[in-house]
Amino acid sequence: MVPNLMTLRFANRIFSPIWNRDSISSVVISFKEPFGTQGRGGYFDQFGIIRDVMQNHLFQILTLVAMEKPPSTAAEDIRNEKVKVLKSIPPIAVSDVVLGQYRGKKEGTDEEKQGYLDDPTVPAGSCTPTFASAVVFVKNERWDGVPFILRCGKALNERKAEVRVQFKDVPGDIFPEGEAKRNELVIRVQPNEAVYLKMMNKKPGMSFECEETELDLTYGSRYRDVNLPDAYERLILDVFCGSQIHFVRSDELAEAWRIFTPLLHEIDSAKIKPYSYDYGSRGPIENDALMAKYNFKYTGTYRWVKPDSNL
Numbered sequence: 001m002v003p004n005l006m007t008l009r010f011a012n013r014i015f016s017p018i019w020n021r022d023s024i025s026s027v028v029i030s031f032k033e034p035f036g037t038q039g040r041g042g043y044f045d046q047f048g049i050i051r052d053v054m055q056n057h058l059f060q061i062l063t064l065v066a067m068e069k070p071p072s073t074a075a076e077d078i079r080n081e082k083v084k085v086l087k088s089i090p091p092i093a094v095s096d097v098v099l100g101q102y103r104g105k106k107e108g109t110d111e112e113k114q115g116y117l118d119d120p121t122v123p124a125g126s127c128t129p130t131f132a133s134a135v136v137f138v139k140n141e142r143w144d145g146v147p148f149i150l151r152c153g154k155a156l157n158e159r160k161a162e163v164r165v166q167f168k169d170v171p172g173d174i175f176p177e178g179e180a181k182r183n184e185l186v187i188r189v190q191p192n193e194a195v196y197l198k199m200m201n202k203k204p205g206m207s208f209e210c211e212e213t214e215l216d217l218t219y220g221s222r223y224r225d226v227n228l229p230d231a232y233e234r235l236i237l238d239v240f241c242g243s244q245i246h247f248v249r250s251d252e253l254a255e256a257w258r259i260f261t262p263l264l265h266e267i268d269s270a271k272i273k274p275y276s277y278d279y280g281s282r283g284p285i286e287n288d289a290l291m292a293k294y295n296f297k298y299t300g301t302y303r304w305v306k307p308d309s310n311l
Contacts, residue, residue: 042121086255100131102155
């Protein structure tokens with residue numbers, strides 16, 4: 001699904017005119033895991049969630065979302081455009097970051113879970129974050145002022161990796177206040193690969209009352225009989241074929257570390273204490289405040305459900 005970002009963006013005329021700061025309010029890139037460190041705390045504690053997921057995986061997705069159209073689909077042409085995006089991103093400010101660390105569920109709850117600090121392999125009093133959200137800005141003509149919100153964490157409420165492009169409010173809205181929700185294009189990377197466009201539709205009946213619905217492309221339904229290789233199978237095949245399209249170039253890696261290193265040094269030197277959040281929750285509530293600060297509107301009135309593959 002990540003390589004499909006290229007096709008969605010550059011093979012569909014409907015997206016090209018609106019893929020910019022004039023139409024897009026924010027871009028949210030998420031990576032959520034429903035389990036904790038599970039005995040790997042001693043290893044994980046040396047790195048934390050930013051080094052483990054955000055600096056590499058989420059930034060790779062960001063570059064594909066934000067880059068300009070390359071001259072071709074050749075590996076070097078694509079990687080050149082990805083580096084240009086990274087060069088346009090200033091170092092991340094600590095004021096635009098929320099760090100979290102999961103705590104366990106106590107006895108008497110639905111299911112008792114061990115907190116991060118309860119893991120015997122984790123040093124006592126560790127400040128290593130198991131959740132992080134960060135706001136990134138791409139300082140170029142296309143994206144100036146649009147927040148790219150990266151969030152990732154362990155022991156959250158679901159397993160999910162997705163890109164959520166939220167468009168701006170409809171100007172001159174004629175419907176009752178709050179009824180017309182923002183359009184969103186969602187690229188679900190895993191699980192249940194899908195692309196869906198959240199849009200408004202008139203409810204059946206005589207009124208003009210709106211409700212959210214979707215235009216849905218779920219890969220498991222559309223391509224039932226196709227064997228889709230997983231990420232590592234694809235990378236191994238690329239190695240055999242000599243393709244470097246999905247691998248990071250050295251200058252790309254250097255730019256990514258330029259953006260994150262000052263932040264990581266400040267977090268480590270100041271020993272910034274992460275906010276606590278419950279195992280199985282959506283993360284620390286402070287993350288909601290950060291996203292609201294940058295005008296991301298979460299309505300909670302619509303949730304994508306995997307279609308019945310037997311239909």
